[in-house]
Amino acid sequence: MQEADFDFYSSQNQPPVLEDYNAFVSNRILKDAAHAYGADWIHPQAVKFGAAMGSSAMQQAGFLANKYTPVLKTHDRFGNRLDLVEFHPAYHEMMDVSISAGVHAIAWTTDKYGGYLAHSVLSYLKQQIDEGTSCPLTMTFAAVPSLRINPEIADTWLPLVLSDKYDPRPIPWYDKNGLTFGMAMTEPQGGSDVRTNTTIAAPAGGGIYYLTGRKWFCSAPMSDAFLVLAQTSGGLSCFLVPRFTPDGIKNKLYFQRLKDKLGNRSNASGEVEFHGAWAQLVGEEGRGVANIMEMVRHTRLDCAVGSAATLQRALAEAVHHCSYRQAFGETLINQPLMRNVLADLALESIGATVLAMPCRTSSPPTLFV
Ligand SMILES: Cc1cc2nc3c(=O)[nH]c(=O)nc-3n(C[C@H](O)[C@H](O)[C@H](O)COP(=O)(O)OP(=O)(O)OC[C@H]3O[C@@H](n4cnc5c(N)ncnc54)[C@H](O)[C@@H]3O)c2cc1C
Numbered sequence: 001m002q003e004a005d006f007d008f009y010s011s012q013n014q015p016p017v018l019e020d021y022n023a024f025v026s027n028r029i030l031k032d033a034a035h036a037y038g039a040d041w042i043h044p045q046a047v048k049f050g051a052a053m054g055s056s057a058m059q060q061a062g063f064l065a066n067k068y069t070p071v072l073k074t075h076d077r078f079g080n081r082l083d084l085v086e087f088h089p090a091y092h093e094m095m096d097v098s099i100s101a102g103v104h105a106i107a108w109t110t111d112k113y114g115g116y117l118a119h120s121v122l123s124y125l126k127q128q129i130d131e132g133t134s135c136p137l138t139m140t141f142a143a144v145p146s147l148r149i150n151p152e153i154a155d156t157w158l159p160l161v162l163s164d165k166y167d168p169r170p171i172p173w174y175d176k177n178g179l180t181f182g183m184a185m186t187e188p189q190g191g192s193d194v195r196t197n198t199t200i201a202a203p204a205g206g207g208i209y210y211l212t213g214r215k216w217f218c219s220a221p222m223s224d225a226f227l228v229l230a231q232t233s234g235g236l237s238c239f240l241v242p243r244f245t246p247d248g249i250k251n252k253l254y255f256q257r258l259k260d261k262l263g264n265r266s267n268a269s270g271e272v273e274f275h276g277a278w279a280q281l282v283g284e285e286g287r288g289v290a291n292i293m294e295m296v297r298h299t300r301l302d303c304a305v306g307s308a309a310t311l312q313r314a315l316a317e318a319v320h321h322c323s324y325r326q327a328f329g330e331t332l333i334n335q336p337l338m339r340n341v342l343a344d345l346a347l348e349s350i351g352a353t354v355l356a357m358p359c360r361t362s363s364p365p366t367l368f369v
Contacts, residue, residue: 017326018317019059024050027312029350032304033073034121042106046121049101058097062129064090065266072221072270083255084170085222085279087269090169094133098126099166099178104141108316109162117218120305120357129187129308132266134306136180136220142298144179145303146227146238149283152207153240157225182220183295184272185229187213188368194229194236194289199274201230201239201301207281209239211274216317221270223301225294227282228274231264235284238292243279252277314351316340 024030024046034042052058068088076082102109103126107119119141127134140161147161148154163178174177190196199213211230218226225242245251252275259269281290319342322332332338 013324013326015321017056017059018320019054019056020157021054022047022050023054023128024121025315026050026054029353030121030124030312030357033113033354037114037117037357039112039117039121041112041114042118042121045101045118046125047343047361049122050125052097052101053129054298055114059093060131061093064070064088065094065130065132065349068220069076069265070256070258070268072268074228074255081250081254083221083250083257084365085255085270087222087266091133091266092166094126094130095136095168095344096166098122098133098137101162101165104248105135105162105164107141108144110316117357121301123302123305124309124312124353124356128304128313130266131306131310132264134302135264135267135269136182136223138299138302138306139182139220139295140180142295142302143183143227145294146282146291147240149294150240157240168222170222170243172248173242174246176224179224180220180222181301182218182223182226183228184215184218184226185292185294185296186215186217188216193215197229197231197236199228199230201232201237201274201279203232209281211239211241211279212279214271215272216271217259218255218272219267220256221268221272226253227295228279229288229292230274230279232281232285236288237285238282238288239279240282241274241277241279304352304356308349308356311345311349311352315342315345318345 034040034046037186065088073082073084101122103122106122107115110118113323123134144158147157160179161181162175163177167177169176185194187197187199187224199211199215201209201211203209211228213230225240228239228241229236230239241251241253243251254273254275256271256273261269268279321340322338325332327335333342
């Protein structure tokens with residue numbers, strides 16, 4: 001072959017990019033799960049959302065948000081505290097599409113049977129393009145049962161939490177069109193053992209406290225408000241800590257740094273300090289773990305859905321690749337040993353999907369029938 005004949009600019013025997021497919025329509029197990037657990041009504045919405053999630057635009061957004069990761073801006077040019085997180089526009093695009101579709105809200109806003117499953121179906125589709133944005137979505141979704149513990153908080157906050165508007169502006173929550181929530185329990189000295197928390201809450205009357213302490217983990221630090229554990233004279237208690245106080249002043253919570261994580265990179269996870277931060281008690285003093293667990297367990301059920309979704313995306317990529325790639329004179333998908341590998345992957349994916357799809361609408365959701 002002459003150099004002039006050599007093709008440097010295109011690759012042979014490589015698959016086309018897997019994009020512009022419908023992530024719901026192409027997934028029989030997911031459709032069957034929606035049917036089996038009584039949430040057929042989600043189909044039209046899931047078809048629309050599945051097309052959006054399989055589109056090349058959203059696939060690209062997932063890549064970009066993970067390549068250009070969040071940056072913490074602690075101060076402005078003149079030394080004033082900001083405590084903001086800057087994201088690539090692709091991150092905001094994914095949040096906007098997901099909140100408009102009701103990923104965070106549908107479980108709580110529908111009056112139909114199967115709301116929790118409908119949420120899981122939409123989350124499963126969403127997680128296949130990016131896990132990171134799924135953190136603030138699931139935190140916001142999962143905060144609802146904890147916020148409902150306190151009727152005054154529920155009346156004030158839930159209409160904006162359940163809104164279908166994504167509003168990332170860092171302004172007082174009551175001036176916004178939609179809100180997101182984060183969560184801060186873990187401290188350096190205790191990890192899972194939150195009984196060792198040292199963050200303290202000083203009562204100021206009327207259910208209002210001022211928090212002082214440090215958290216080792218605060219998910220979604222750009223959120224409008226956080227559920228936080230702190231010690232009171234009655235024991236460990238759960239507090240709502242907004243980014244702005246009810247007077248519209250920046251609350252005294254200060255983000256120190258973002259975690260440098262192996263995965264989940266499009267998502268910001270931060271360390272935060274409270275220097276007398278304004279906080280509202282959610283339930284009773286001493287019931288902090290029980291109160292925040294209402295939120296935690298819902299995030300963890302979403303983790304099961306997210307893991308199943310990641311498996312499904314990997315399976316789809318593997319089957320797609322093997323449907324085009326040839327080796328030893330045959331398309332890989334027709335090679336017996338490769339078929340065994342793909343069948344194993346498919347079984348894992350199907351099993352995870354069926355196990356992750358909860359089957360009840362009412363709280364508490366269960367994973368098994
Ligand atoms: C990406 C990410 C996001 C996070 N987001 C948040 C958040 O939003 N808010 C928040 O508060 N925290 C968050 N966390 C922190 C998370 O809750 C803690 O990492 C978790 O509680 C474990 O604490 P630890 O890492 O300090 O481990 P440790 O508690 O020190 O545990 C170390 C090991 O011991 C095991 N272990 C612990 N207790 C027991 C026991 N009783 N019996 C047997 N084994 C045990 C654990 O499984 C682990 O393997 C996040 C963590 C990560 C990685």
